[in-house]
Amino acid sequence: MPHDHDHDHDPLEQGAALRVRALEELMIAKGFIEPEALDTVVAYYEQQTGPRNGAKVVAKAWSDPDYRDWLLREGTAAINNLGFSGFQGEEMRVVANSDQVHNLVVCTLCSCYPWPVLGLPPAWYKSMAYRARSVREPRSILTEFGVDLPAETEVQVWDSTAEVRYMVLPQRPAGTEGLDEAALAALVTRDGMIGTALV
Amino acid sequence: MPHDHDHDHDPLEQGAALRVRALEELMIAKGFIEPEALDTVVAYYEQQTGPRNGAKVVAKAWSDPDYRDWLLREGTAAINNLGFSGFQGEEMRVVANSDQVHNLVVCTLCSCYPWPVLGLPPAWYKSMAYRARSVREPRSILTEFGVDLPAETEVQVWDSTAEVRYMVLPQRPAGTEGLDEAALAALVTRDGMIGTALV
């Protein structure tokens, strides 16, 4: 029900905002956190992480077969090599979609997500519905997301239960032979790298 | 947290009371329920069911070995024989405590309870804590209820998952040899017949 509220007049929402402001002020008053550090954290994740990073990884894999092999074999090293690293991406694995297999990423126990390459997750990824249903009925979820797979395509759901973070390597769309990496990267969507969309 | 509220000024509580009143008025206006019928239902369960019924069953079993055998073998018939029957007691099983075994009754999936012999359940029986914990840590629950069992006594938890309703036959206390059934019945407690107390 909180989703249906007018957030500005939601007492739950106001309580949360007050709670956070009190904590922030207290941490600064105690000298535990420098105020600028919080701005740095927000700016870093909003501006320097996000699906544009992942899209570069995908575009390079589409363009360079050797990189693709490396990426699928040693995800962390291949991603670090493009300059993406950090918390919630220390150990990366990239799983490739094909005509035979479609991959979907979830974290049923909390909301683990590969921050360096995809940024912070969208709220629906953290929803009870996505966490609960994705492992039991991934085909039904894909249908909700508008992805219709042939019955022959197996669906693999990766539940991020330990410290490995997962990213999907979507299939390269047909008719993109002439595109360079930048143009290819522009085709890649966040949901394509979670597995809730095709590209 | 609703447990901590002042119920008279609890908006959740007020909402529930209004909801019930509206439903009751609507059912009467539609001609589906005669108002006196509701009084009859409440009066019946408050006055004609309850642990005093179960206590009579227990006292008879303590006094009459043949009845005890019958009660443990064919709980429904033996209980009906004392005049107790009806909804949530159509199929009864009575399980006897001994030095070797202590029995505890729960319904993890909802709150099934043997109405004819014990009445309607106390609120704690329907609590999330009792439903969740009783099957996993019955000894810990018994300790919370002040029941200390020797480690050698096995604890059996009866989860009322189908239509059988369970009642515990407590051990007859020492030093009660001279008592008649009425005096024995006065010793029997509701919790003794749920299994959360000794008698």
Add this chain to the structure above:
Amino acid sequence: MDGIHDMGGMHGFGPIPRDQDYTFRAEWQRRAFAVTEALGGVVPFSADTHRQAMERIPAHEYLTRDYFEKWVIAASQLLLEAGLVSEEELRDGKKRFDAELKDGGEKIVAEGLVEVLRAGMPLMFPDEKREPRFAVGQKVLVLNNHPSGHTRSPRYLRGRIGVIERQVGVMQFADTMAASENPAPQHCYTVAFEGQEVWGQDAEPGTRVLADLWESYLEPA
């Protein structure tokens, strides 16, 4: 349905609220209980159908609303689904239209009601031609299915092995009762599970759980 109601074994609910030792703490709870009991005959619906409607209450409401309010929410939902009332009517209690009760539904009146309450429902369907599949002492595995509909096979026992402790007899089946008021009777068994089988190394020593499970929940182990 693997909903929040299936909470056997869950952590995080704290100590037993032993101070809640009352049956009713407010008059509206008495009325809620009585009107729901009466509606079982009006709509009509079985206890299984009513349980299923309770289980469909959103999880956070299931955890916070009063038990008797949930009874009434579930009963109201069944009235709605039967077309006997509108949401508008439920909101303010004012009748907008008359409705005919369906086959099997009846007006609940005080006269003769105590006899009905004392009689209960026939739940057993004795059938000597129907052989029980499992014998007392036999080992059985609880099937690891996860139906979206009502079931009385609790999650904490699925996939676990127990021993048939008693043949209960041929009983109406909760799953089909809730799906369509169809008793589809089958054998039911009391099955005993050792604590360690159910909870592993986190079991309390010297504990057993016994549950009544229908034949179609089980297979030989």
Add this chain to the structure above:
Amino acid sequence: MDGIHDMGGMHGFGPIPRDQDYTFRAEWQRRAFAVTEALGGVVPFSADTHRQAMERIPAHEYLTRDYFEKWVIAASQLLLEAGLVSEEELRDGKKRFDAELKDGGEKIVAEGLVEVLRAGMPLMFPDEKREPRFAVGQKVLVLNNHPSGHTRSPRYLRGRIGVIERQVGVMQFADTMAASENPAPQHCYTVAFEGQEVWGQDAEPGTRVLADLWESYLEPA
């Protein structure tokens, strides 16, 4: 802990709220995220310890409170437990006493912080002397334990049989990290489970679940 957080497979949560496609929808959520991230270095606490504190939020609040509010509730609880703040201070944000940071805790400043965020934490503990117990292709059973502490063995996989798909390597262990910030590293494996093994006859056809499970969650099947 078999809490509400362990919701893989549960019914009753409705459709995916696809319209919630934002990361932050209010400024306070940005601040909540940043302050919690910073507190991991201040208190200090690991992600596992923070997850455990989230899991201990009462179930109905877990289901209704905003994700970032839960982050802050959990971080505040860890600050309290470390003795660095009082409940009174948390309520109004006004400092009542000065506190010394503990060993390993440090003031979080902007300078050099991006480098820390880019570096992340060392999570793997390569150890060639530690032989993996399980080989790729081997069948394993997920142990059916139900610890009251933090664990990353989800309920829906316990008691189920899968196949080792990959040896991940020697990784810090979530359960001991949450219990005492002790990495106690052990081998971790990606294990593949057929849908039918996990969900029985209610599985969608042609589906598999893969999860990363530490060695002590598993035994040969």
